[in-house]
Structure formats: structure tokens, C-alpha cells
Amino acid sequence: MKAKFLQTLMPxxxxxxxxxxxxxxxxxxxxxxAYLLPPPSAILSAGLSNATALALASFTTAKSALxxxxxxxxxxISIAVVLGSSRVLERSFYPYAVFLQxxxxxxxxxxxxxxxxxxxxxxxxxxxxxxxxxVVANTLTGLRSxxxxxxxxxRLHGASKxxxxxxxxxxxxxxxxVTGLRVAGGLSVIGAIVGEFVAxxxxxxxxxxxxxxxxxxxxxxxxxxASVFCASMLGLLLFGATNWFGWRMMRKWHPSEKV
Amino acid sequence: MSDFxxxxxxxxxxxxxxxxxxxxxxxxxxxxxxxxxxDISLDVPSxxxxxxLGPSGCGKSTLLRIIAxxxxxxxxxxxxxxxxxxxxxxxxxxxxxxxxxxxxxxxxTLPLELLGTPKTERRANAREALAKVGxxxxxxxxPAELSGGMKMRVSLARALVTRxxxxxxxxxxAALDEITRQKLxxxxxxxxxxHPMTVLFVTHSNAEATYLAERCIVLSPRPxxxxxxxxxxxPRTRHASLRAHASFAQVLGSLYDALLKAGxx
Numbered sequence: 001m002k003a004k005f006l007q008t009l010m011p012x013x014x015x016x017x018x019x020x021x022x023x024x025x026x027x028x029x030x031x032x033x034a035y036l037l038p039p040p041s042a043i044l045s046a047g048l049s050n051a052t053a054l055a056l057a058s059f060t061t062a063k064s065a066l067x068x069x070x071x072x073x074x075x076x077i078s079i080a081v082v083l084g085s086s087r088v089l090e091r092s093f094y095p096y097a098v099f100l101q102x103x104x105x106x107x108x109x110x111x112x113x114x115x116x117x118x119x120x121x122x123x124x125x126x127x128x129x130x131x132x133x134x135v136v137a138n139t140l141t142g143l144r145s146x147x148x149x150x151x152x153x154x155r156l157h158g159a160s161k162x163x164x165x166x167x168x169x170x171x172x173x174x175x176x177x178v179t180g181l182r183v184a185g186g187l188s189v190i191g192a193i194v195g196e197f198v199a200x201x202x203x204x205x206x207x208x209x210x211x212x213x214x215x216x217x218x219x220x221x222x223x224x225x226a227s228v229f230c231a232s233m234l235g236l237l238l239f240g241a242t243n244w245f246g247w248r249m250m251r252k253w254h255p256s257e258k259v
Numbered sequence: 260m261s262d263f264x265x266x267x268x269x270x271x272x273x274x275x276x277x278x279x280x281x282x283x284x285x286x287x288x289x290x291x292x293x294x295x296x297x298d299i300s301l302d303v304p305s306x307x308x309x310x311x312l313g314p315s316g317c318g319k320s321t322l323l324r325i326i327a328x329x330x331x332x333x334x335x336x337x338x339x340x341x342x343x344x345x346x347x348x349x350x351x352x353x354x355x356x357x358x359x360x361x362x363x364x365x366x367x368t369l370p371l372e373l374l375g376t377p378k379t380e381r382r383a384n385a386r387e388a389l390a391k392v393g394x395x396x397x398x399x400x401x402p403a404e405l406s407g408g409m410k411m412r413v414s415l416a417r418a419l420v421t422r423x424x425x426x427x428x429x430x431x432x433a434a435l436d437e438i439t440r441q442k443l444x445x446x447x448x449x450x451x452x453x454h455p456m457t458v459l460f461v462t463h464s465n466a467e468a469t470y471l472a473e474r475c476i477v478l479s480p481r482p483x484x485x486x487x488x489x490x491x492x493x494p495r496t497r498h499a500s501l502r503a504h505a506s507f508a509q510v511l512g513s514l515y516d517a518l519l520k521a522g523x524x
Contacts, residue, residue: 073471152329156350157373167372171360196513253360253401 038222047226055212058230061207062237064193066199068127069238072184075128076135076241077177080166083136084143090173094140102131105191109198118199123207131184142173150247175254178246187237193231275456277305278346278425280326283342284335294482295321298335300480301476301485305340308451310468310491313478319461323350323427326459341424351424351431355410357402357417361401363389364398367416374421377474381420388416391450408439415443419450425457433462444471448497466520469493469511470502477518486521489514 017047020040026032027039034042047054079097083090109126116122146169155166170177196209206214208231215223280303287296295318303309313319324330327350339346342383349370350451357366367388371381389395392412402410411432418426428447432440448471451458462468468475470489477487491500501507 001395052439147356149356150358152327153352153370154373155329155352155357156327156348159369163373169356169359174360197396218394250360253403255403 024032031070035221038225042222043225043229046220046222047229050223050226054208054227054230057206057208057211057227058234059195060120061123061209061231062234063193064123064207065127065189065234065238067120067124067151068131068191069181071124071128071190072131072135072188073181076132076180076184077139079132080136080139080143081170084140084169085161089173095131097136100129105130105131106198107196109195110143113199116199116202121200123195123209126199127188127191130191130194131188134183134187135177135180136221138176138183139173142176145170145176148174165209174247174249175256178242178249182239182246185242189231189235189238197232222232262350267501269359274391274453276342276424276455277307279303279305279338279340280357280425280457280459281333281340282322282326283336283338285322285325285332285337286334287318287325287330288490295308296325296332297482297484299478299483300335301455301494303459303487305457306450306455307425308473309460310472310475311459312465312468313483314461314474314480317464317478317480319478320429322478323429324463326425327427338515339425342477346425347421347423349418349421349426351414351418351426351432353430355402357410357413357503359402361402362415363394363400363402363405363413364412366402367398369421370417370421383418384422385416388420389413391419392416392446393521396494397414407435408443411443411447415447415450419454422454422455425459428458428460430461431461432467433464440467441502445497445499447471465514467503468513469507469514470497475514477521479521490516 021106024039024041027037038046083094083097105126108120108129112122114123116125150168150172151164159167192207193209193212196207197213200207200210208227210226211227212231215221215227279404280301282299282301282303285296285299286294289295299322309454311322312321319329325332327348329350339348341347357371361369364382364385367385368381371384376384386395386398389398389476394409394414394416396406397409402413405413412425414431431452432443435443442466447458447460459469460471462471470493472491475487475489475491477489478484479486493506493510
């Protein structure tokens, strides 16, 4: 167990140390200006000296991203269930779901400010818009791939639509839903930060998007890197949480989750 | 159904705990692939064990699905005459088709759950059905941990749990190895003798049909017509060694002869 743990953890740690070391060394030896590319040590010290601000900003962004994530999960699965219930509905509305996916979030973020007012609500909606499509698409794929024989079995025993959905289609689609949620988790952090660029200027608490913007304006590239790092940590955290959720749901039966 | 209401057979049928199947000039056309079933008529008395033979893709499964009410007819009609309506139908597919997220026990309780049977009752019935197929000690295991033969047994138990009056099997053991298949054939025979029900068994193996059934129905390649209806004259209690017995070879031989005469095989 412990040996396996080391085996999986050691390689990425070693590669990280090597890359960071090279980075530090090259930036210092070539005396690259700090506003272009600060050395890792400077990023670390900028992060530490602004730790409280970064933590608060991360917390604010996390709240919006989580809100958006839960909205995408709830509406994404619901939309897929509705579309999956009939071919006609799917043909009529799925193209628009695809359209929603291709909408550049930066372009419609101002619209969100007009509709929802500046602040967390608009930011959450931005995270939601980015995250909902992968959930819809993956859930729909899962619902569609139920074995016809199993549908027959349910029909034979007079199963209601409700029973077929909750005892057959949704459990069958669980692996696909988890895949969709995994993608949505990472995307909702991106959506929240992009949302904050445009809509995050209200209220006392500023999110990571605001920190990124203000460090850029002051050419504080070290702080910019530190906040980008915080943002990816958030995404990673959400990804890990959905992974854990998927493992909990499927560890007993699905081959992908077997230890 | 009124055609048979006053016939003596019906009275006889209701005394058995099975279903009489009357297939009356059934025609089925699939859009795109044309005629599948071409005027099939068949009368299966209650409690019979009938094998449906025919080449792959000839429409045997379609006929079975129509009897189960999973597909419709384009002409003609199918009547299931059961002592109580609606008849309790069970269907066993070519593969086990278990729900991988449910344990063995939960897979077997599923039909009862769909029918709204209370939990304690459906668990008791499921344990009974599992005991019948010899899987009592596997009830907490997950389908992914089972061998192909065990999965098929669970599938059989799931079919038996509703105490069906008619059991429809669509090439159920075709994917299994020879030894497992023969074992399951024996168990199916035993289950039919212990629990009176009508059994319709689709297969493409003449030997399996001969060993299992009391009567063989042979369909032609598509569009399927009924080409042969032959009783299998073998003892009621059959053992594995029967497969090597002269009487078995004789019956199997006459099946081949009849098939040759009918112009198929």
C-alpha cells in the first residue's frame, strides 16, 4: 500500500521540483525582468505576504463556482432527463444546448450584469452557463445507452416511467453523469473567474478574477501567478470532490472505480 | 379469445398452472427489412415445453417478443389463456442482462419491486428463487464477480421469482460453454417438472431442442414460416446420459430427417 502510494506520488513531485528549479535558475541567471516572468520564489513570497487577501478571494470565487457547479449539476441532469424522454424534444432543443456551449462567455458576461446585477449572482450564472453543457451532453449519452433488453424487462413487469428512470436509466447513466460533473467542476471555476472579470466588481469581497485584474494593472506579475495558482487549486479541489463522489457511488460495481 | 371459450381444452388448460398460447395467422412486417413472420399459426397447450428452432435471424425472437407483448403484430392475433388475467410472463434474454449496480439478491427482487410487492415478501421470494437455481450463498455478491453460468442462473432466478405461468427463453445459454450449458439445460428441465408452467425455448441447436422439449417447432429462414411441428418422444425425467442414448439419437435423427423433408436445415 505504502509502496504503491510512493510509486504514484513520487514521479509528479520529482518532476515538479525539477521544473521549478530550472525555472528559478534560468530566470535568475538570465535576469529576466520580474514583470515578465517572476521566479517561483518571488511568486511564493507574494502569495504568502498576501495570504489573507488571496484566501478571501479564493473563498469568494469558490462560493460562486460551487453555486454555478450545483446549478449546472441540477439543471444539467434535469434537462438531460427531459430531453432523453423523447426523441422529438431532443431533436427540438438539443441544438440550442450545443449553441449555449459555443457562446463565448466573455461576450455575454456584460449581459449577465444587466440581467442579474453586478456581483455574485451574475458570476454564478456565468459559471453555470459554462458548466451545464458537459453535464447535459454526458447525462444524455448515458441515458441513451441503456440496453434495449433491460428496457424490455422493465416494460414486461409493468414498470412506470418513474421506476424506469430511477431504477434503470439514472443508475445506468451514473458513470457518464460523473464524467460530466468532473468536466463541469473545472469549467465552473473558469466560468466564475471570467464572470468576475466583468461582473465581479460589486460588494466588499472581491474574487480571484478581480485580484488577477488588479495585479495585471499594477504589473504585479508575481501576485498574478499566485492568484492563478489559487484558481487552479480551486478547480483541482472541485475535480477531486467529484472524483470522490463518483468513487463513492460506483466503487461496488463499476470497473473504472475498482481499486 | 371467444373462439376458445367453450372448447374442452380450455377447461383442461385452466387446471394447469400454465398459459395456453394461441397464435393465429400472425404476420409481422418490419419497416425497412420487410416481412419477418409470414402467417404463423400455433397452439401451445398449457404446461407444454416447446422448443422453437430455426436459423439465426429468422424471426424466432420476434415471435417470442410478440408473445411477451413486447412487439405488436401487423395481422392475425396472439391469445394467452391463463387461469388469471393478466398472465404472469417471464422472459430470459440471450445474455443475463443483470443490473450491475445491484447485488444478486436485489437483481432477483427487481420484478417484484416493479410490481409493488412489499419488501419482506419480495426478499423471501427472491431467496426461494435463488435456492431453486442453487445460488443461495451468492445473494450479496455483485454481478461483476460472477461467472457467465452464475449470471445466467441469477437471470433464471429473476425470471422465476414472479412464479410465472409462462417462461419465454430466447437462446438463453447460447453464450455459455458446453458443460455449463448442459447443466443449465438439466436445471431448466427440473424446474419445469417441479413447477408447472408453459415454457417456450428458442434455440438454434437441434440437440438442445431435442433434449429439452416435448415438442419442436421449426421456422424457415426469413420470412419465417412454420415448416415443422414435431413431438419429441422421450421420457419425462431426463438425465445427462440420455444425450448418449440410442433413443435420443433416434429422435434427433428423425428431427433431421423431417427438417430435410421440409426443405430447410
